[in-house]
Amino acid sequence: MTLLAARGIRKRYGQVEALRGVDLEVGDGEVHALIGDNGAGKSTLVKTLSGVISPDAGELELRGAKVHFHGPRDAQGAGIETVYQDLALAPSLDAGANIFLGREPLRGGVRGRLGFLDRSRMRQEASVALADLGVELPSLEAEVGTMSGGQRQAVAVARAAVWGTALIVMDEPTAALGVRQTEVVLSLIRRVCEQKGVSVLLISHNMAHVLEVADTVTVMRLGRRAAVRRAADTSLEELTLLMAGLGGDAEPDAEAEAEDER
Amino acid sequence: MSALSTVRERFFSQSRRSEDLTIGIILLALVVAFWILSPPGSFLSVANIKNIGVDASELMILSAGMTLLLIAGGLDLSIGSVVIFAAVLSAKTINAVAGTGPDTGPLAYHHLGLAIAAGVAVAIASGVAWGLFNSFVILRLKVPPFIATLAALGMALGLAEVISSGTNVSGLPLPLQEDFGLGEAFGILPWPIVTAAAVTAVLWVLLSKTRFGLRTYALGANVESARRAGIRVDRHMLTLYVLMGALAGIVSVVDIARFGTATLAAHSQDALSAISAVVIGGTSLFGGRGRMFGTVIGVLIPAVLLNGFVILQIESFWQNVAVGAVLIVAVYIDQLRRQAGPST
Ligand SMILES: Nc1ncnc2c1ncn2[C@@H]1O[C@H](COP(=O)(O)OP(=O)(O)OP(=O)(O)O)[C@@H](O)[C@H]1O
Numbered sequence: 001m002t003l004l005a006a007r008g009i010r011k012r013y014g015q016v017e018a019l020r021g022v023d024l025e026v027g028d029g030e031v032h033a034l035i036g037d038n039g040a041g042k043s044t045l046v047k048t049l050s051g052v053i054s055p056d057a058g059e060l061e062l063r064g065a066k067v068h069f070h071g072p073r074d075a076q077g078a079g080i081e082t083v084y085q086d087l088a089l090a091p092s093l094d095a096g097a098n099i100f101l102g103r104e105p106l107r108g109g110v111r112g113r114l115g116f117l118d119r120s121r122m123r124q125e126a127s128v129a130l131a132d133l134g135v136e137l138p139s140l141e142a143e144v145g146t147m148s149g150g151q152r153q154a155v156a157v158a159r160a161a162v163w164g165t166a167l168i169v170m171d172e173p174t175a176a177l178g179v180r181q182t183e184v185v186l187s188l189i190r191r192v193c194e195q196k197g198v199s200v201l202l203i204s205h206n207m208a209h210v211l212e213v214a215d216t217v218t219v220m221r222l223g224r225r226a227a228v229r230r231a232a233d234t235s236l237e238e239l240t241l242l243m244a245g246l247g248g249d250a251e252p253d254a255e256a257e258a259e260d261e262r
Numbered sequence: 263m264s265a266l267s268t269v270r271e272r273f274f275s276q277s278r279r280s281e282d283l284t285i286g287i288i289l290l291a292l293v294v295a296f297w298i299l300s301p302p303g304s305f306l307s308v309a310n311i312k313n314i315g316v317d318a319s320e321l322m323i324l325s326a327g328m329t330l331l332l333i334a335g336g337l338d339l340s341i342g343s344v345v346i347f348a349a350v351l352s353a354k355t356i357n358a359v360a361g362t363g364p365d366t367g368p369l370a371y372h373h374l375g376l377a378i379a380a381g382v383a384v385a386i387a388s389g390v391a392w393g394l395f396n397s398f399v400i401l402r403l404k405v406p407p408f409i410a411t412l413a414a415l416g417m418a419l420g421l422a423e424v425i426s427s428g429t430n431v432s433g434l435p436l437p438l439q440e441d442f443g444l445g446e447a448f449g450i451l452p453w454p455i456v457t458a459a460a461v462t463a464v465l466w467v468l469l470s471k472t473r474f475g476l477r478t479y480a481l482g483a484n485v486e487s488a489r490r491a492g493i494r495v496d497r498h499m500l501t502l503y504v505l506m507g508a509l510a511g512i513v514s515v516v517d518i519a520r521f522g523t524a525t526l527a528a529h530s531q532d533a534l535s536a537i538s539a540v541v542i543g544g545t546s547l548f549g550g551r552g553r554m555f556g557t558v559i560g561v562l563i564p565a566v567l568l569n570g571f572v573i574l575q576i577e578s579f580w581q582n583v584a585v586g587a588v589l590i591v592a593v594y595i596d597q598l599r600r601q602a603g604p605s606t
């Protein structure tokens with residue numbers, strides 16, 4: 001069953017048409033990889049799914065119903081959480097504050113109505129969320145800015161896992177990581193998907209990782225969808241060719257290139 | 263939790279506490295030095311401690327607001343002029359409502375209560391208006407805070423001079439000065455100190471215990487992350503600039519009550535004094551970090567220096583030199599600690 005469908009999404013930045021009518025279908029409870037060369041429009045597409053930018057044209061459907069996101073809050077309300085390429089963590093705050101930022105638990109009674117934070121609950125739930133994911137941090141009180149790249153990534157993933165009820169989008173979650181930490185994050189991705197039953201949309205440049213964790217792969221090229229493959233039915237070679245615009249469903253590509261000429 | 267992580271946890275929380283400690287020690291050292299050097303019973307007398315407190319009260323209120331603003335990554339250079347603007351309008355309002363004349367004794371003020379209430383309302387409203395103006399220029403016109411509030415610094419002073427025709431507004435009802443500006447709450451604590459303490463306490467709690475406070479840190483740490491977390495960034499900044507303006511309004515009331523006039527020539531250094539107090543207190547100029555406790559110490563250091571110099575009969579000009587030196591030392595120590603501390 002399709003969880004999320006994007007149809008004909010367009011987005012233009014001045015001279016650059018980042019998205020030229022891209023389609024995307026993410027199934028229920030799957031890890032769906034989105035691949036493509038630099039500048040193919042992956043991050044831009046992700047930002048429309050998470051409500052950060054609004055597309056010039058096209059529509060989104062969540063579980064068959066049309067949705068319109070006017071801001072990150074709308075997407076979050078629909079159960080879509082995003083781990084951005086640049087992480088978007090607040091370095092001088094601790095893990096708990098980062099996980100709960102924007103949705104902070106308040107104390108009961110009058111103090112809660114005055115906006116008093118429930119810090120112990122924040123810390124407690126953060127530690128449970130991190131433990132669920134098998135993430136170990138040096139300290140729950142440490143500033144996120146003092147952590148390693150992998151630990152920071154884990155905080156960002158935990159944040160998405162706590163709040164995501166439909167789809168978790170991860171934009172190049174392993175780009176800045178070493179071999180070991182990459183393994184940790186990849187297994188984290190599968191665990192989030194299996195434990196919580198949510199879908200994961202994974203953007204990555206690493207074909208081997210994609211084939212390792214994804215169920216389905218969408219290839220983007222020049223702001224369009226170039227191909228969709230089941231991970232089990234494709235290979236590193238084929239994906240590489242598809243990304244370069246060779247082989248596969250060449251038709252939309254020819255069109256795109258024709259547009260490029262103009 | 264493993265043993266190691268508990269140890270580290272302790273290290274981190276203690277290193278944060280040690281930041282407060284450094285400037286606390288500087289303040290303590292100053293107090294001890296002046297106590298030893300001054301004639302017995304002069305520096306550490308109750309009367310003198312009250313003096314220090316009253317002298318620091320206006321800067322304390324402004325610095326408390328500046329702490330929140332700097333933590334959020336904002337800046338307001340206009341506050342000194344806003345204090346003058348609010349003072350002029352407020353003083354004119356009070357005089358207009360209370361009536362003033364050559365032979366008005368205390369009994370002649372028929373509407374004193376009303377006049378002061380109106381004066382306070384006008385003062386705070388003018389501060390809020392400048393806060394809204396700054397917010398509009400910064401958030402809507404996207405002019406950087408430094409430039410926007412530098413412009414407002416000139417405009418607010420200029421308008422205050424226009425409204426007052428370039429002369430100080432005097433002749434305020436004496437009871438305002440006698441009972442509030444120079445008066446003491448329940449005969450114990452001067453009202454300016456009570457006012458500053460109350461404002462500081464409220465902002466301290468707001469910053470450290472509430473969602474608003476946490477979001478203030480988040481904004482300064484990484485605006486984009488705050489925005490993506492669904493925080494209404496512009497509305498939050500607007501609230502902070504308006505708060506800063508309102509505090510300048512409160513300060514203007516304290517000021518006209520203390521001196522009995524709205525003075526045009528004072529306050530030109532207020533913004534820089536507040537920023538330096540906040541930075542001495544360990545708040546980052548780049549946002550995301552800072553604590554109200556540090557600001558309280560950062561306000562007391564220059565106040566103690568000035569007072570001590572006066573008692574020791576050192577020319578008060580040296581206070582400026584000393585505060586500059588403390589500012590450099592405080593920031594230098596802070597940087598050393600940051601390099602020695604956990605990476606990045
Ligand atoms: N805010 C922006 N302003 C102007 N152009 C933009 C903006 N964001 C993206 N673009 C352009 O849109 C195109 C697609 O960018 P996008 O970041 O979506 O690519 P990507 O597939 O995520 O690439 P990468 O693999 O390098 O992350 C690029 O040509 C980029 O320069």
Ligand SMILES: [Mg+2]
Nearest residue numbers: 042043085171
């Ligand atoms: Mg990208």
